Amino acid sequence: MGTFYNNAVCDIYIGRSAGAKLIQDIRNAKKNVKIVSPYLSPSLIKELIFLHNKGIEISLITTDEIEDFYGNEKNINKLIIQEQQVDEDAKQSYDSLKNLSGILLFVMIGLAIVLIPLIFFLQQPKFGFGFIAVVLLFLIRNYIVGEIRNKKIYHYTYRQLFPFKVFVSPGQGSGSINKTFIHSKIYLIDDEIAYMGSLNFTAKGVKENYETRIRTTDPNAVHKIVEEVNRLLSDSELAERDVQYWGSQLYSEPIN
CATH class of the missing domain: 3.30.870.10 (Endonuclease Chain A)
Structure with missing residues (x-):
């Protein structure tokens, strides 16, 4: 050199x-x-x-x-x-998970709205077991939200x-x-x-x-x-x- x-x-x-x-x-x-x-x-x-x-x-x-x-x-x-660059397959999966998360949230809120009057206004404590389903839906949605956060769609x-x-x-x-x-x-x-x-x-x-x-x-x-x-x-x-x-x-x- x-x-x-x-x-x-x-x-x-x-x-x-x-x-x-x-x-x-x-x-x-x-x-x-x-x-x-x-x-x-x-x-x-x-x-x-x-x-x-x-x-x-x-x-x-x-x-x-x-x-x-x-x-x-x-x-x-x-x-x-x-x-x-966008990974189209990952993007499709990401969008599907977001839609599913939204649906689960809607179902959780709707179920809670139905259960609360049944328990307190109709004096039917047995409907309280319905909140087990709400908790399960919450856990499932929480898992899906984690998957959404970790889904890599951009390179x-x-x-x-x-x-x-x-x-x-x-x-x-x-x-x-x-x-x-x-x-x-x-x-x-x-x-x-x-x-x-x-x-x-x-x-x-x-x-x-x-x-x-x-x-x-x-x-x-x-x-x-x-x-x-x-x-x-x-x-x-x-x-x-x-x-x-x-x-x-x-x-x-x-x-x-």
């Missing part, structure tokens, strides 16, 4: 607002944007979603250190789409809004022997402009932090960078977070 290229022609920037030109180039993309950044901010995820909706092809490589995964504004939810799968990989950070308990942390910050616009440096795709990195970055349109250099990013996107041996796992962590999954 790795790429070396010598004598590239590039611009160098050091200081605050190192991402101003980068954001401008990303917003002006005509075909595609490819990003490698271990950290992301919600506002910049929105930028990628906006470009995707405009028809720009987006590819993203990040880590499970995503800034807004555990926060209140989880824009990662917009990158992972939940799709719900869930997840898909990505656009292609992205989330690599597992070392120390996250994945069980992987891989210790490599994807710490690179690489940005490609239309496979013609490349940025590299210390600049994360975060609000602070783009605007506030004292960062370093280079920008190059050198065709040979850009070609080498494109090859490396494409390799990470298509054929990496590093441990990844599975989209189905992440989806199940992000969304609730009611069973019925």
Whole structure:
């Protein structure tokens, strides 16, 4: 893993607002944007979603250190789409049980309404035995209600809004022997402009932090960078977070 290229022609920037030109180039993309950044901010995820909706092809490589995964504004939810499937046989059984539960409730109430006047107004205590039937109906209905609550009629799968990989950070308990942390910050616009440096795709990195970055349109250099990013996107041996796992962590999954 790795790429070396010598004598590239590039611009160098050091200081605050190192991402101003980068954001401008990303917003002006005509075909595609490819990003490698271990950290992301919600506002910049929105930028990628906006470009995707405009028809720009987006590819993203990040880590499970995503800034807004555990926060209140989880824009990662917009990158992972939940799709719900219905088990039709289970749904039919669920509906039948609900109907039966309603019928039993109606019968219990009706029977109680009949028995109470017979016992108290007609002074016929023997009709009190009828409440044994009410209790039995109650127990049966209570069992059915439990079956309704536990009946699983929905199953869930997840898909990505656009292609992205989330690599597992070392120390996250994945069980992987891989210790490599994807710490690179690489940005490609239309496979013609490349940025590299210390600049994360975060609000602070783009605007506030004292960062370093280079920008190059050198065709040979850009070609080498494109090859490396494409390799990470298509054929990496590093441990990844599975989209189905992440989806199940992000969304609730009611069973019925």
